[in-house]
Amino acid sequence: MRAVHVSSPEPLIAGSLATWECRIVLRGAPVEGGGCVKIAYDLRGESGYNAFPQATDPAAANFASVTGPDGVELALEGYRSHHNRPPDDSGRQLGDTESYDWRDLLGIYSSLNLHVLAIRIMSGRLEAGDELRATFGDTSGGSPGMTVPGQAKPDWRHWVCVERAAGAPLELLGGDTVIVHPGPPERLVVVAPSIVAPEEEVPVAHVALDACGNPVRRVRVQFPAAAGEADDSPMDGANPLDRIRIEDQRLGLSGQSNPIEVVEEPRYRLFWGEIHGHTCLSDGGQRTPDQFYHWGRDTALLDFAAIADHDFGIALYDPEKHWQMVLDAARDFNESGRFVTLPGWEISHAGEAAGQRYGHKNVYFLDDDPPFFTSSTYGGGRASVDYTHIEELVELLERVRVSFMLVDHTSHMQTDWERFVPEYTRLVEVYSLFGCSEAKDVPVPTGAGRIPEQCTARAGLDRGRMVGFTAGTDSHMGAPAAWRETSFGHGKVPGLTAVWATELTRHAIFDALWHRRTYATRGERILLHTAVNGRMMGEEVLLPQPEAPRRVAIAVASTAPLERIDLIHNGATLASWDGGGNWEFAVEYEHTEPMAGLAAEPDLGYYYARVFQDGGGMAWSSPTWVIRPC
C-alpha cells in the first residue's frame, strides 16, 4: 500500500468544479496531539487561483472533509505556502520558514506556490498504518465541488508531509499525481505566415483551445500559392492581401487567420515571437524550459521565443545546473526555418539598495553557450552574487566576448533612463501582462496607472534613448504568449513581438532585434508597415537640410475592425486617423514644419505609429529616428 494515493471519481477538467480524494497511510513514529498532516498541491503557474479548501460550510464551494481512525479528533485548515511573503489570501501569516522547508523537502527550484490542507490532530494520536481520507470538493452536504486549476497537466502533484508533534520539523511522507484534462474546445486560433511570395505554398496551423487556453487539438495544413486567390484590397497601394478561414468540422469551430501579404521578392519576412517568459526557474513558475519552448512552438505557434528567467531564480541553490537547463533547452529547440530560440535571463533584483535601482533588464545572447552572472541575494542567502551594478555586468560580458543585447522592461516602474547602457540596449518592452508601459496615455497602463511618467518607454525616447519596441507576457506559467494567462489571474492578453528578418535563423532574428526592425502588439498578428522618408521602423534618416519635410507612411492590415491610428512624434500625438471600422488602412503624411529636436537631444527626433482595433488589440511600431544635419 502506497503512503499517498490521489484519485477522482470523474476525470478532473481544468477550471471546473469537481471532487478528488487523497488517501494517506501513516508510517514511522506516531503523530501526537498538536501534530499535523499536511497535503500540499502544486499550484505553480497558477497564482491567480484562490480556491482554498474550507471546512466550515458543507453546502459551499471548495468544501473539504477528512475521515480518520476512531477516537482521533481532526480539524482542517486551508492556506497557501508561497515563495512570496505573507500574508496570503486567507489572511494567515506565513514566514519564509515554512516555504523554505517545503522547497528544501520537495526540491522544486526557486518557485513555490502550494495550497495546503492541514489536518491537525486535536486529540488522540495517529499510529503507523492508520489511514486518513481527505476529500476535496465533498458534495455530500450540497457543495458543488472544488475548483480544479486552470492548467491541464498529466501530473498534477500532491505531496503529504507530517509534523509528528506541535512544532516538530516537516517530514515528507510521500506524493502522488492526478491528471487534469483540458475542457471542451471553445476557440480556434488560425496562424499563417504574414508575408508570402507569389507561387509559394502557405502553411497554415490551427490550434483549438478550451476556455482556460489549454490546447485540445493541433493541426497543420498546407495551402496552395496565395497569388491569384487574394482579394483585391491592396495595402500600401501595391500588395494583395489574404486571410484564410478554417473550419474544423470535427470540433464545430471556425477561425480566421492573420492577414497575409503577398510580396514579390520580399526583402524581409515577418516573424512572431515572445522573448519575456519565465519557467520553473523563476518564482511561481511550474513548466520546465523544455516545456516552455514546446508550448511556444506548438501551441502559441511562434516563430521564435526566449526564456527570461529571473537571475535570482537561476542562482538559487544550484546556478550551474539551472543555467545549463536554460542553455540545453535553447540549443535543443533552436531549428533554423522552423523555430528560433535565444538564451538569456532577466536582471531583476540588481541594485535593490536605495539609490542603486535601475529597473529590470533582460539580456539575450547570440551564442549557444554564454556564461551566467547573477546580481541577487534573493532567497535567504541561498543565491550567490557576481555583481551589483549593470555596468559591472557589461564589463563581465565584454570580457568573455559574447554577443549580447539588453532590453529594458519598463513594466516594473523602476526604469531609470539615466542608467541606460547605450552600446547594448536596443529595445524596450512597451507591453506585457502587467499592462502598457509605452506612455501614460494608454488604455491599460501598467500597475493600474501607477507607472511614473519618467519610467515609461516614451520617456526613454524623449531622453534620446534610441530603442525599438517589443511586447511579451512576463508570464510565470511557462507558456509563452498563452492566449489566456492564468499565472497572474488578471485576465490580460499576451504581448507579441514582430520582427522583420531575412530568414528564420537565430542569427537573422538577433540581427533584426539588434537593428530594431520590430513592432509590438497585444497578441494579435496585425500587419504594420511604417517608414519616414523611405526608412523603415528602427532605422535612422539623416535630413538633407534642417527644414526638409518628413514623409511618414503607415500601412496596416488588422485582425479586427480598426478604431484609430496615431502618429507619435517627439513625445506627443502629431496626427490621428479614424479607422472607420475598416480592416486595412494606409496613409502618407507630410510633416512640413521644420523639425524641433528633443530637449535632451536637439538634433534628434522620432516618429512611431500606434494602432487600435476593436476588442482592445493594439500595435506599436518601433520609431524611425530623424537626425538634423548640423
Ligand SMILES: [Zn+2]
Ligand atoms: Zn521583471
Ligand SMILES: [Zn+2]
Ligand atoms: Zn519578467
